[in-house]
Amino acid sequence: MRLRHAAAILALTLAGALPARAQVSVCIWGTITGPDALVNGMSYGIRDYLESLNQTKGGIAGQKVNALLLDGRYKLDEELKIYRRCVDQENAVFISGWSTGSVKALSDQITQDGVPFITQSYASEVLDPKKFPYIFMAGPTYEQQMIIALRDLAAKGGKRVVIMHADNEYGRGPVNVIRQSGVVNQLGLQLVDTVEFRYDAQDLTAQMLRVKSRKPDMVYIQASTPQAIVILRDAAKAGLAGKLFIGNLYTISPTIPEQLGEAAEGFRAIQAYQFYGTDIPAMKQIEAFGAKAPIEKKDMYYMKGWMEGIAIAAAVEGAIKQNGGKVPADIKQFREAVRQQMEAQTKLDDGGITPPLDFSNHQGFVQARIAEVNGGKYVPVGDWIDAR
Amino acid sequence: MNTRHLVIAVAVALLMGALSLAFGRFGAYMVNAVAIAGIGALSLNLLIGYGGQISFAQGALLGVGAYTAGNISNAGGDGLLAILGAGVMGAIISALIGIPALRLRGLYFAIATLAAQAILEYLFKILDPITNGVSGLVIRPTTILGIPMTSDRSLVVPSLVILVIVWVAVSRLMRIDLGRSFLVLRESEIVAKGMGIDVAHAKILAFFASGFIAGLAGALAGFANRLASPEAFTLDLSADYIAMIIIGGLGTWTGPLIGAAFVVLLPEAIQRVGEAAGLSDILSPLRELAFGLLIILFLIFEPRGLTALLSRLKPRSLAVPAPGAVPATGESLPP
Amino acid sequence: MSLVAREVTIRFGGVIAVERMALEVSPGEIVGLIGPNGAGKTTFINCVSGTYRPHTGTVRWLGDELLGLSPSTLLRKGVARTFQNVASLHDLTVLDIAKLGASARKDRQSGGHLLDFFRSDSALERELLEQILEPLELADVAHKPIQTLSYGRRKAVDLARALAAYPQLLLLDEPVAGLTSHEGMAMAGVVRNVRDRLGCAVIMVEHKMDVVMSTCDRIVVMAAGSKIFEGLPAEVQADPEVRRVYLGEP
Known part of the structure; x- marks a missing residue:
């Protein structure tokens, strides 16, 4: 009998974990609670930019974006778990990941899974377009x-x-x-x-x-x-x-x-990024968004996230347009197309947060x-x- | 009795296997995580729940297993060899940790295990040739008996097989002289000594057996994570395991697994409930709080954990003895 | 003589608990060790059973020195004991305790525990039930956790544990204390039967005189750590010195 109860708990929990599928899904995990929480603005920045697209343009290329923000708590097992959820259950077309440890532990699997990934860690070891063709970084190491x-x-x-x-x-x-x-x-x-x-x-x-x-x-x-x-x-x-x-x-x-x-x-x-409140075009967008929803972190990291959101959205948009305005049915194809579009961006304007972005070498910019x-x-x- | 346990263990493993197939890669990962935590909790329950030796070094012991298995596997050894090697190394290190237990008791010994945890964590960071220091040892996908373990699903198989073997072995252990002597040891060393039990021998064997199982769990965790890093095997992990065996029910047969499933799945459950209700921002930070609260509540109201709670809910269970929370030991000899 | 103790002395700080105690016991003999509280009876038993290490003296069993050996080694040499108070052990059944006692009979090398994993112990179970638990009226509760038993039955379990080792020297520390007189006499009967069957030497520390008189072949009286009298049960009651220290008569 005990086992039946245990099984029930197990089943209920996993059943609660059934995915809610959106056509375009971007997964972001950061440290919402944990030792790095003071500098987690980029996690919110990415989410908010994608949300702002949903509000102002009906998403990316007419497709609503599901921007999921998760808490990795700066714990390796939690982050590895979230990664699987993003790849498998959320069908994320782009993932933003946090700790240096988790990015290193996942680096082979990211290649295996073929999922575009932007790292918030500036560890130089994962910045290698040949070895890790799906890992991107936005800023100097x-x-x-x-x-x-x-x-x-x-x-x-x-x-x-x-x-x-x-x-x-x-x-x-x-x-x-x-x-x-x-x-x-x-x-x-x-x-x-x-x-x-x-x-x-x-x-x-x-x-x-x-x-x-x-x-x-x-x-x-x-x-x-x-x-x-x-x-x-x-x-x-x-x-x-x-x-x-x-x-x-x-x-x-x-x-x-x-x-x-x-x-x-x-x-x-x-x-490496303009401060929050600087007089640049991107700030106008942020303020417009902030008029409707509270902005969690008003700092430079938020700007970084906003910029990364711009890059991710541009790559996704390119992939959808390439496919005749429709989201590719096969998630693998979709991810691969997004990766190619990301690499193809050489002069992306991010509203002045950074100089024009160039992801052909996967690093975006280095100033x-x-x-x-x-x-x-x-x-x-x-x-x-x-x-x- | 043993046959019943074997049947239950196999049934649970089959159920878990089915779940891992039904819920895709994420499900497989979660099932694997529960199985690994279950093995680790069985190990700690053997030591604390049955042997009465409190240890805070479980996290580091899992680390020993992960590093050992990672090195053997990376050097081209078969995954099975790596897992067994991790078990042996875990057993040896655990026995070393147990040596102070021959002199120290209870809380004093628990403090000594805290020191062992700290020392091992430090060694993980500085023994670069073995552990690759703070970067962590990247463990390449292993092969077990020639079958490559590249996916989360493939790893579920060895984890569940080992879980069944360990689970049944612990059940059997408690029905032979050695296991019985652990139980006496837990109640009172003086009584054990008076009964003619070789206390030192029994204690070291308890550490040895528990460490072997911890090593197995560590190896499987290493293969699942593909990285053994000092940050993954901290005191936090030790605390998680202690939480598992308390919540599941100290010194019970099903407790470790129920506790492991609970501790692994509860955060995810809270997270998903929070998302569904649109409250994830509020609920996520509460996960840690919920754990602490649960442990306190269990210690106060149900020291025998979920196992006892579930069997009480069971309508026909009238034959369950009502054990007291605190071992009321009649000291048999004057001090 | 099988057990020969000589000059056994043990001090706790400045208190001399046992002083130059001597005792001899033959196989098949039941010796009663009596005396007022604090006479050093249990302490002496603790010295023989390896719990305490006396400062001086020798205790030889079949020619081997026993002092300095641990209780577990002594048990393997055939020296078993019971305790005044019995422990309440969770999760262990009566049969478990008996098996623990019987484990002393196995002369196992290290690693023998691994063999236990694959060995059936149903033959041992049957033997213990018939030979030990049945006579002690414990067969019906053999599979019950001992904490569910009454005090008297738990004392019987403790005796069962010691007997399961098939000892050659059995040390009983107040085996009937706390029992009803009916239970006490039954227990005493079992001790005699065991002695008859195993032919073991028995030392019994006991206060209940009726039990001592009816069970023991010989009686040794201790007072203030030393032996003051030794003789047949009938002689003890007649001795004026024993009456004085023991019964407080002038």
């Missing part, structure tokens, strides 16, 4: 971001560099690539220390004292906003100025100046600039630099 900061220091005559990174793949991977490439020395700089810390560390006072003893001209942070907050807070305690520090793309968050106030002044970070916290706000302090 972590390594390229680091190089922009290093070049800036060299141009200003600095010398001593400290790199701080978390003790996971996201932290260690790119730092190892930079160290092995010898780029630091090539730029005439000196890497005086590399400090690793626990990803969920809540106190880094000791590490900051060590950093201070190295007398750095610049400290690069390969971590995200939550870690940057701890670093900057404890740096202030140790008497290190905010202007010494520069973080990657995931350290541009209003939360940093909001929480730290004075301690965040002068802190710099890599900016970025440095922004600095000034008066509690991030302000660009340099020109756009090509990071190649």
Whole structure:
């Protein structure tokens, strides 16, 4: 009898999982709850752009889009589960995925399944159009971001560099690539220390004292906003100025100046997308959308998501048009057509969020600039630099 | 009794197999996840539910299995060899974790297993040649007895076969002298010693057997995920397994599997219900909360878990003994 | 003499619990160990059964030294014991407990547990039912969890466990304490029968004098950790020293 009950639970749960099929389905998973939730704006951005198409144009090429936003919780098994749901049950024609770990674990299967995939992780290993023909990225890799900061220091005559990174793949991977490439020395700089810390560390006072003893001209942070907050807070305690520090793309968050106030002044970070509120055409669309629905995250990551939504929608639209205005009946064909259309985009206008996008090499674009916290706000302090 | 258990185990496996066929790839993945969690929970139930040795290192032990199997398989070994190798490695590491149990008891030992979990997690990160460090070891699709395991559906077969074998083996184990001595050990070491049970021997064997099964589960998890990474085998996973055996019912035969199915499927169920009701934004964060709440409720109202709850719902079940929540042990010797 | 204990002394901190205790028991003999509370009877039994390690002394069984051996080793050498209080063990049936006791008879190498997986124990089950559980009136509850049994029956289960090992030396620690007098006499009868059948030596610590008098072949009286008298049951009652320490007479 017990088993009958168990079976009933199992069956009910799986029955509840029966798919609701739309003709065009895009699946987005991010960290809605979890350690990276502070920088999850792009997940909402993609969804909202696709929703805005549903509202204003009746979807893509006349087809309603089902934009499904799921919570991967930054947990590998959860993300792998969501991937299967997206591919198998939702029949997603495009997937946006989150953590570096999950993208690596799935990289072979993505090829096997032939499903276009945009990664929110900037890990350079999965950016390989030959090996991973279905994986796309929209922005400079972590390594390229680091190089922009290093070049800036060299141009200003600095010398001593400290790199701080978390003790996971996201932290260690790119730092190892930079160290092995010898780029630091090539730029005439000196890497005086590399400090690793626990990803969920809540106190880094000791590490900051060590950093201070190295007398750095610049400290690069390969971590995200939550870690940057701890670093900057404890740096202030140790008497290190905010202007010494520069973080990657995931350290541009209003939360940093909001929480730290004075301690965040002068802190710099890599900016690859226009800020929320900048006077660009895309912002008008966003505001129009925001008039009807609440916008979850008003930050740069949301802009990134909006831009990715534009790219995904354009590829899907191209695939449908190519098929005579109808959605290809076979999902495999549809996905393959979308991949080809994505690659065929070489001068896609995203309303000014980034320079025109070119996905022929799967990376979209590679420029970025440095922004600095000034008066509690991030302000660009340099020109756009090509990071190649 | 044993025949009945065998029949039930096979029937459940067949049912799960049918479900995996009926619900496509996602269904197959979920069935596989339940089977793997079931094997892992059987392992932990053997140790905690039957042997009375609390361990927080289950997550890391699964990791040991995943890394071992991944390395053997990546080196060209057959998947079956990889799974068995993972079992042996899991057993050895588990026995090592159990050594402090010869001196420490109860909560003190539980703390020692916490340390073991932390040490293993650290080793996963630094033993680059074996574990590939923080990047994680990518496990290429394996072949079992020459059959390539490339799809989620193909992996369901070995998982269900192993689940049946482990499930029946645990049932049998509890009917031989060794298993009976675990039960005495759980109630009181003093009593066990007085009865002439070799306590040290029995304890290490409990860890060994439990670790072997954990290794099998870890191997299957590695094949399913195609990646063994330190972030996948943390204390969180240990906590999940403890939740499974508490919710399912500590020291019961069906409990581990019911608990595993519950813990694996509940988040998905909440998610889908939330989506259907248009409340997923609100309900998703509640999943963690729901777990914590459930465990507390079970500990208070039904320490014997879902198994007891279900058998109470069963109309004809009048013959169920009513065991107390706390083992009321009569100490047989003066201190 | 099969069991020869000499000069057994054990202290707990500054308290001398057993001092220079000596005891000899022959096969087939039931020796009653009596004395007031705190005389050191149970402590002495604990020394013989391997639970405590005395500071000095020797305990030899058939010429082998027993001191320093663990209870599990002693059980394999044929030394079994029962306890004053019985544990309530969840999930174990009466038959399970008896089987645990009988497992001492198997001289198993390591890895033998694996063979158990494939071995049927129905023959053992039948034997235990007929030889042990039936005489102790436990056959009808053989498949019941022991926590459902009354205290008296649980004590019988504890005795069954010890007997299932087919011991050569049986140590009984207050086997009838807490039992009704009817139950107590029945238990005593079983002990005699077992002795008759197995020919084992028995040491019985007991307070109930009627049981001791009717069961034991010889009686040893302890007081303050030492032996103060040894003799036949009839002699014990007559001894003035025993009456003084034991019954508190002047």
